Amino acid sequence: MNRIAVYPGSFDPITKGHIDVIERAAVLFERVYVAVVRNPAKSAAFTVAERSEMIRRSIPHLKNVKVESFDGLLTNYVKKKRSCAIIRGLRAVSDFDYEFQMALTNRKMYPKAETIFLMTDARYSYLNSGLVRQIAKLGGDVRELVPPYVAKRLENSRQRRVRLRRKGL
Ligand code: PNS
Numbered sequence: 331m332n333r334i335a336v337y338p339g340s341f342d343p344i345t346k347g348h349i350d351v352i353e354r355a356a357v358l359f360e361r362v363y364v365a366v367v368r369n370p371a372k373s374a375a376f377t378v379a380e381r382s383e384m385i386r387r388s389i390p391h392l393k394n395v396k397v398e399s400f401d402g403l404l405t406n407y408v409k410k411k412r413s414c415a416i417i418r419g420l421r422a423v424s425d426f427d428y429e430f431q432m433a434l435t436n437r438k439m440y441p442k443a444e445t446i447f448l449m450t451d452a453r454y455s456y457l458n459s460g461l462v463r464q465i466a467k468l469g470g471d472v473r474e475l476v477p478p479y480v481a482k483r484l485e486n487s488r489q490r491r492v493r494l495r496r497k498g499l
Pocket of ligand 1: 340341371431436
């Protein structure tokens with residue numbers, strides 16, 4: 331049996347909660363593909379290349395994890411990777427409805443892959459990328475919420491916005 335898993339998501343940007351899930355998956359599977367969606371339902375703040383770079387720079391210690399991106403149906407990508415599992419992180423009960431729907435839809439489309447939910451560490455159970463973006467945009471400190479490279483990128487984006495605003499652009 332192959333022990334390959336796909337961990338899909340928007341990762342806009344990656345947070346310490348995501349990293350926690352990746353680390354847990356990397357222990358359970360021989361190979362993990364972190365798959366950045368190219369056409370997210372919601373419009374993204376960072377490009378796919380930027381999001382992928384931020385993930386790569388945050389997990390140099392995980393040798394069996396590869397970062398890729400995918401277009402279209404997740405189950406097609408999972409099939410192409412010969413993966414037996416789709417990893418999703420669960421934070422709170424509020425995640426459940428959406429995740430339940432997605433897991434059953436993916437199973438209908440590709441029954442050979444099981445969706446496996448991993449609980450994030452309680453320290454990150456409130457965390458999501460949208461909150462991180464909002465805090466960073468308003469000048470708050472996100473260093474405890476995201477890996478160092480991501481915090482730097484968010485700060486650079488904020489400074490760029492401030493400069494543009496000053497120029498009246
Ligand atoms: O991090 P997110 O935004 O919760 O991730 C959602 C994602 C990317 C896993 C989901 O939107 C997805 O799988 N998109 C690809 C399109 C697809 O296959 N849709 C049907 C899934 S039920």
